[in-house]
Amino acid sequence: MGASVGLGASEIAELVRSKEISALEVAEEHLGLIESQDPNLNSFLQLASAAAIAAAKEVDAKIARGEDPGRLAGVPIALKDNLVTRGQTTTCASQILKGWKPPYSATVVERVSSAGAIAMGKTNLDEFAMGSSTENSSFGPTRNPYDLNRVPGGSSGGSAAAVAAKFAALALGSDTGGSIRQPAALCGIVGVKPTYGTVSRYGLIAFASSLDQVGPFARNVKDAALLLQVIAGHDSRDSTSLESPFPDLISHLDKGVRGLRVGIIEELIEGAAPMVGEALMASARSLSDQGAKVEHVSVPAVTYGLSAYYLIAPAEASSNLARYDGVRYGLRVDGQDMNETYVSTRTQGFGAEVKRRIMLGTFALSSGYYDAYYVKAQKVRTMIIDSFQNAYDRFDVLLSPTAPTTAFELGAKASDPLTMYLSDVCTIPTNLAGHPAMSVPYGLGENQMPIGIQILAPALGEVNMFRVAKAIENAAPTITKGLFWE
């Protein structure tokens, strides 16, 4: 293990730019740690060692030539394996895409590369991002770096675990119903779901298009802001990408929270474990100590989030995942005729949770059921937006637990999908509203596992959200527990 391991992204970029350390050393040190320790964690599905070394040398060469190496010069980054990478296997942790090498790269992948970040490889996830524990990966589960018997959360569990385990300073994940924030909370790091449309979805393999959003993982709030600045901004290849320029988060980070109005969502405390509720109240008190005006607020419609989500997300998924039919790429299991080929390919290629959601979604969109399920769920979605709007008329940001519990043990919820779905009860409403939200760590629970606090903001409210996140980070108890390899 070398000197750069454990440093934050901003620090590494600064050291690399000032030639105190080379990008190559940083890459080699991180790759070395991954190679020795990831077999225990299984956070990476594919390691891009050769490409990472080449990219690091290129960054060093740029610096030697006096060129600008970019804001993330030499920073090791992990990419969730549902972001397409040109020429590098991209699987969504599914057998149906096993070995598929895309001919193009996602916009976010291009942006982090041109900012000088070094992509270390592709991280594990619940198959097609469907799950909350990374146990639905068809390539084996990822484990929690603070306790290898526990899950890292999901679906971006590989990215969260890799950053928490110091395998990379940064990671990209995707968040459809909490898939960045929940694993960030369970792994004790920062995870951000930006406003829908802020970050390009071009090259993010779709789960539920109207909810999916790419976002950053980092070990501190400033690094998360830095990565978000790099990936945010208009992309003409994504029709849902917003035209408005993304604000400079970093210059606002240390402005404090004096005068900010913070509301604690009552409905989301009720189901949380007591230690999680206590951490939430402690973080709220720290904000109030720093000058924020903190009150409780009722956002009644959030309680319908889970039900609406499990109609809308599967409905979109049933259509988005239709293309995996064995005709053009990925797995193909030949049958007697076209229909049998479709059925055999999809039966063999998809795992149980993916099939469950495809069936749910197909049913919800079927003629005769569409109005009762899909249309009604969309109306609930509008209700949730209105309900949040009422709260944001009086508050700048809202607060809730990120997840009702800390990391649970592997297998604890795997056989009961409904219990598993409840892991996302706090995070889902934000996706339905298209709003931003993020998770920041707030110490350990009595079981010595990390707890995350969720900060929610109205659309494009990232500046205030990050100010509050920074204030909570400043007040949060440090995580004293060592990683599995420390």
Next chain:
Amino acid sequence: MADNSIPSDGVEGFLPGWEMVVGLEVHCELKTKTKLFCGCANSFGQEPNTNICPVCLGLPGSLPVINEQAVELAIRIGLSLNCTVDKSIFHRKNYFYPDMPKDYQVSQYEKAINENGILELPLSKKTVRIERAHIEEDTGKSVHVGGDGGRIHGADHSLVDYNRAGIPLVEIVSAPDLRSAEEAREYVTELRSILVASAASDGKMEEGSLRVDANVSVRRQGSEEFGTRCEIKNLNSLRSLTRAIGYEARRQVALIEAGERVVQQTRHWNEDQGITSAMRSKEEAYDYRYFPEPDLVPLEPSTEWISEIRTHIGLLPAARRERLTALFSDVSSGPVYDQIVTAVGLGLDDLVVGAAENGADPRLALARATNEVASDIGNLPRLTIEKFSDLIKLESQSKLSATQAKTVLGKMLESGADAAGVAKSLGFEALDSTVIEDLVDQVIGSSPKEWERFSSGEDQLAGFFVGQVMKLSKGKADGKIVTSLLRSKRS
């Protein structure tokens, strides 16, 4: 398009006591530079699977971005069909088929960009309601090898070419307002003219840029209720369209008259056998599970943009017909009007109007355009308005006989040469009137009995003398001059 050889499969006098009801869905490829959602070229005839990219292949992670030019051309179509152009959204139409890269088609379902228009048929003077003209993406093209008649069932294997996937289409849906195969043909002909005139599509049925599905039902004459309909898919020529509709209506009448029921079905037209056959029934119909396409935002064309687009639309067929009609006195029907409709339908109206502006006789120009030029329409680009005008003038000045003029025009279309040059090379120099008079005298001398009968008033014998003179002159004499000479010599 002016296919006069099509046998009438129409309803008139053919299904006594019955009426057929037809609505058409016409898919037309838009003439854009690029595909509907990506930057691939919108072109025809390339090597299979060479004009593709992650977006039109529907690769994982790819996203559609709407082509502005496609929206503009779709709006042109809507305005040309007197539709209301308004805010619209896209839906996904979900079904599995190998030539659909995403296994769903992006189309407009609940709210189309163009709704509630009309199309006036020039010959039957009928107004057909247009329900909608919406934007959608084309699929790839499958080739089924082996098995029965190029269909996937029973094929040994299938090949797919995705070059066509993502080509922008507008589907124009008529109300069930058509009542015969002839009206259906007239509708498609007129619609095609509108699409070409508005420069939205090249309207080439033979290249598949215009494809027609027909909904056909029958009912007892006088009945207000619609019968059960069948949809016949993929009618790719006017001949197929009229034959298929005629066949299908007869099939349905025969069923009902035999005491059976028409079953709602999608049917396939077999051109070789001249019959339709069932593809799938209503019970087997796909549930397309339509829902709003989350990867695209609603289309909201501003009124300013729509007004601007209106100014880009060229002269439409109705206006083109008026332009021709104005060259004549009082033609709203009859043979000249029919020729006007044909000329506009074939895009020959500029030629006729141009010739008239150059001082040529419009009636003669119209006749030559809709007969000789129409029969060799592929060579139209070789014929300039000037050369055509000169030809018409030579004929009306009797420097060429009608027969000669037709021959000369044919050669002009083949070679692109000018009228005088072709006439000279064929030796078609107009005969001097004294030469003609000599020939007339010669014929009178050799047929004294006929001449006596003609002189005593048997006018119909004029044709006999003209024919004789033509024979002697090898067609070079002008019939009109011969007739007037005969008349003057009789008195």
